Amino acid sequence: MKATSTLVALGMAAVAAQAAGAAELRLAHWLPPQHTLQTTGFEPWIKSISDASGGKVTMTIFPAQQLGSATDHYDMARDGIADITFVNPGYQPGRFPIISAGELPFMVTNAKGGSKAFDSWYRAYAEKEMADVHVCMAFVQDPGTIHSREAMRVPGDIKGKNIRPAQATMGSYVNLLGGASVQVPAPEAREVIARGAADAITFPWDSVYLFGVDAVTKHHIDMPLYTTTFVMAMNKASYEGLADDERKVIDDHCTSEWAEKISAGWADQEASGREKALSQKDHTVYKPTAEEMNAWKESAKPLTDKWHEQVKAAGGDSEAIFSAFKSALAAEKALAE
Template sequence: MFRNRILATTVAAFALLSGAALAQDAPVELRLAHWVPPQHPLQVHGMTEWAESVKEASGGSINVTIYPAQQLGQAADHYDMARDGIADIAFINPGYQPGRFPVIAAGELPFLISNAKGGSAGLDAWYRQYSEKEMAEVKVCLVHFHSPGTFHSKQPIKAPGDVEGMKVRPAHATMASFVTLLGGQNAQVSAPESRDALERGVADAITFPWNSILIFGIDKAVNYHLDMPLYATTFAWVMNKDKFASMSESQQKVIDDHCNSEWAERVASGWADNEDSGREKIAAMEGHEMIVPSEEDVAAWREAAQPLRDQWAEKVTAAGVDAKAAMDGLTSELESRGAAY
């Protein structure tokens, strides 16, 4: 019993010392930049919860201020903003810079994931072996998906041939390649600019997840929705290396404890639930039509998408990565979490 008391006293003293060490850390202000609206579920659920947890775990020494809606820079510039210290942490869509990040582009391939929750944990666990080389200029915190998206358009799209001649705002570089394969033209604009592009006739259709159609007001510009989980988009939270290096060891540990596959799933989950709810909302809206493809249509879509996998493999091989091993690894991670298509 005496030994137990000594042990308990020692543990309590260590806890007090650890807390004191955290409290003595110099205050750190982190600017987390993103480009979606502040009411977006990614901020409301994922980013806010992450920032609050970081502050609590650091004993209040790390404060994260969120800058939404392109306040610090354009959507496509967020990787370079983190690299250059304009933002300390940035939320990026790697597909906004075609060809720059070929490995993580595997996550953009059609018919890959069934859900964004386990899918995000799987993507994060898989990408860690490649991220230090592919995104070497920054510290990659975590990566994740949004829920599978599809085509939303002014005119019905049911089969691959319906895209021919259309102007489409693609979600990322892989979907841009798909549009080209299908005989369409790409209208390259960021998510915040998409509604305007559709309303001005710059685009006839868009690839987007469901509830984001409502968040960005795109339901005012399109009326038809292909009811099929076609593709997903990858995202990464990246941090300025110098900012991370300037923090104390205990603060660095707090950040590392919040940069893992568990947190990748957590920050994606609220957004995933929100996106999935959008399908039923849109289906119930007057003036909107859900286009349900037949089994033959789905088979045609899958066949039409196969060249995208071949193109991805060529680009990854050129970057010095074993494409088959990479795809097998990603598929295995997704299957182990019940998130493969």
Template sequence: MKFKTLLATVGVVALTATAQSAEVELSLSHWVGAQHPLQPGGMEPWVESIKEASEGRIEITIFPASQLGAAQDHYDMARDGIVDIAFVNPGYQPGRFPIVAAGEIPFTISNAKAGSRAYDEWYRQYAGQEMGDVYFCMVHLHDPGTLHGTSGPIQVPSDLNGKNVRPAHGTMARLVNALGASSVFAGAAEMRELLARGAADITASPWGSIYTFGAEDLAKHHLDMPFYVTTFAHVFNKAVVDGMSEENRKVIDDHCTPEWAEKMATKWADGEAAGRQRMIDDGHTLYKPTPEEVELWIEATAPLRDEWKAAATKAGIDAEAGWASLEETLEKYDSKVE
């Protein structure tokens, strides 16, 4: 219910004209560009569905590209009412959300589509505990990502030794540090700048995002395997949702489900996956690990699972039961890495 005057002065992507009859006008803030596949493929259909289901009572305007705040601040922006809805990468604040970080562990989740449904279904049992100061809507994933560098090879864990790496999240940062690399923490939109000025040699990213964020002329060497996913959340300011009428609240509840988590991720996942073939067509160098080399990566990442269990236990959950539940849910949706 914010930014009614700001709409007239800030360049925004409004999905519908502001309707005088709307009962609820909401701002949705995110930090990727308006043309990033997530917006036209996920956010816009979600917003339109909410409008239709509410018979025009709920209007949502999207503010892309960090117009309203930095990527790392988006959870707090929703919590504090600076925005009504925020797109959040919990891993941009390492250690703050230890439970949801389970999805960041490499070689855990095999795909972003059914995997997003599975992960959302699993995390809902913990969301109130970890994100209780907002209205939790959904979590979802990006297509499995990997490592992309300005020079090669990137084939085995020792290839990271001595390099500067932009990690995707806190879990990846701990991994690269353990492998003798230095982590250079920054949002995805900053990866090109880091690579261009030599502040980073390698960036973690799904395939298509190298093109989305304009780094394809710099990152031409790639670890050719599905390595990790990143967890994302959509959250609302709690007071905004609590203040809605019963019928409007039901519309929001109906659009914050595991099914919608899968819908939010699907077209984005397709766009990311297509980036790999584009790189091949553009003459990039892809390093395909042998089965023995894959085992080296699995061995290198194994301690992350125990680290997660320790952090989750400290956060107050039964970590062993939680991990077993995660694996069971991923298997249910054929999304567990075997």
């Protein structure tokens, strides 16, 4: 009843704002409010929108799953529970096959140029694949790796282990290597490892510290294993209901350039986590040899084959789509060799 009352109150506030000639939008995400993406990404983006609109378009942030579970944020935008949501498509395996190219291992080397490239590439497919919402922008997280309770060095070390994967493709990878994936949203990751339900996690470096996972994982593999994809999804009625000048402001802030800007601070913060781990005596950061890296990359190849199959099954030209993705990454110097 309390949640329903809150949503009714929010809806009434939005109506009142619109009646006053302003658009007051609700932005929902599932990260902690102190997360770098909010402080260096969402907040400057919102301020820029407000400034550009002369204060006519404002937003209120609802962090930490206040309006719904992390897994539900796409449907929350579709259903108007929030006007704009922060979506991890990988939380719903198989639902969005094209965008999951950004989850494939050893593809993206950095999140800044990688985000700009990823957004510009996905715009050609977003309207069809995510037809329920208005896709504002897409970006990727800084490359993550494996953080574990016990030392892991080669693909064979995954066999028999329970791993919390960052997204659907990592879940498939864990299964491919003989492990079992433990599917929980990021805010619940520490708990499942602490109680022994998982042996390791695939996570970006500083998120290990932000979510308290550093207390239960002391071993780290120093390699850019994967990225996670994200979308800023907007409720269609909220977008179409804006005045023409307000909609233009939103459009001007839903660009590949903004995808790079909004992810840049987060990328720097995540990268700093690696230095933290290296500086701590009770943590071990293992750098794979060239031979071990080749083994990791070889073990991941079936995931790309599976991606092609899924995209073809959905009616897409997987070869052309994949080639376009690689070209976009190469243009921004973010394609792994």
